[in-house]
Amino acid sequence: MPLGGKGPETIAVLSVELVLAAAFIAMRFYTRKVMKGGVGSDDYLLMITWIFQALFVALMTVSSVYGFGQHTTDISAEDVRKATKIELIGQLFVSLAMGLSKTSVAMFLMRIIVAVWHKAVLWFWIITMMAWSILLGISCFAQCTPVEALWDARIKIQSCAINLTTIAFIMCSWSAAMDFFLAAFPWVVLWNLNMQKREKITICVSLSLGVLAGICGVIRTSGLAVLSQTADYLYATADSVMWTSSELTITIICVSIPVLRPLWIGIFGGIMSSDRYYKQSDGTNEIITIGRIRKAKKTDTELGLDTIPRPDVKDTQTTAIGTTRHDSCTDSDQSILRDSQAIQRIQEFTIAYEDGKAPRL
Secondary structure (H helix, E strand, O other): OOOOOOHHHHHHHHHHHHHHHHHHHHHHHHHHHHHOOOOOHHHHHHHHHHHHHHHHHHHHHHHHHHOOOOOHHHOOHHHHHHHHHHHHHHHHHHHHHHHHHHHHHHHHHHOOOOOHHHHHHHHHHHHHHHHHHHHHHHHHHHOEEOHHHHOOOOOOOOEEOOOHHHHHHHHHHHHHHHHHHHHHHHHHHOOOOOOOHHHHHHHHHHHHOHHHHHHHHHHHHHOHHHHHOOOOHHHHOHHHHHHHHHHHHHHHHHHHOHHHHHHHHHHHHHHHOOHHHOOOOOOOOOEEEEOOOOOEOOOOOOOOOEEEEOOOOOOOEEEEOOEEEEEOOOOEEEEOOOEOOOOOOOOOEEEEOEOOEOOOO
């Protein structure tokens, strides 16, 4: 059965968003693992989320090949059975992915906040969100008996103990509410913490973009009523599938942006910083120039102090603060106190050695 209806659009939207989510998660993992030296539970949760998202996209792609996004009257009965069954499996995975993505945002905030009641509130949202996500995933197949009747019209339904539309409506509404809550919560709990203002703004603004995920959730929820009013299931659920993917992807991006700040600084900070902040030495080993200071890297000592040996004075070292020394052996400049996050007063002066003796400071 060739693709048709909303099938190609669904595949395109889901595939682009899957790649976009993968890019942000990869950059996030690189930043945490390589630049910050630690991967947390929220990172692993996002990876699991993406795996479920990838399974969802793969299943919906196969379902589209069999006729998802098309009217039931336009495809064969066999294709309807296959497309519906595969879509239900995809709905199971995306339900779990949705819950895990919100949990990842909450766990990210857990790493920052310190108040017990703040953590208690987040745990409330985590537990309730995961409970609804799991319930919805189970309900995809447990709603009626026998389960085969859900996708095979030849089998008569004996009973339906669960109303899938009701469960989906509650879960999607709760998911959208959590999006709005997580967008506002950081402004309340982080603003008075002992953090750099720039970092507070980065976290708060990026998580505030979760409002967009909430809007996607509201749109998705508003379209669920049609599911109980039509037998054209494959076509009626196409828009909901795309909005679900968008909500999931936006959540992943929002929780990744704050973590990527060191990567952004590492890429663009180095380009914007120039050697004009350093006064070069006069080319000899007897003069050390102390000039302007760049920001210290994580590997630097807390106070940014280091010692450099004096080549022509035996067993003597000079403590240097923000220095640049020209080494005739290596023909390279060595700089101390680079990339410091602290605010520092900038001074320039020169220390000259005479008669082979170093002054005592």
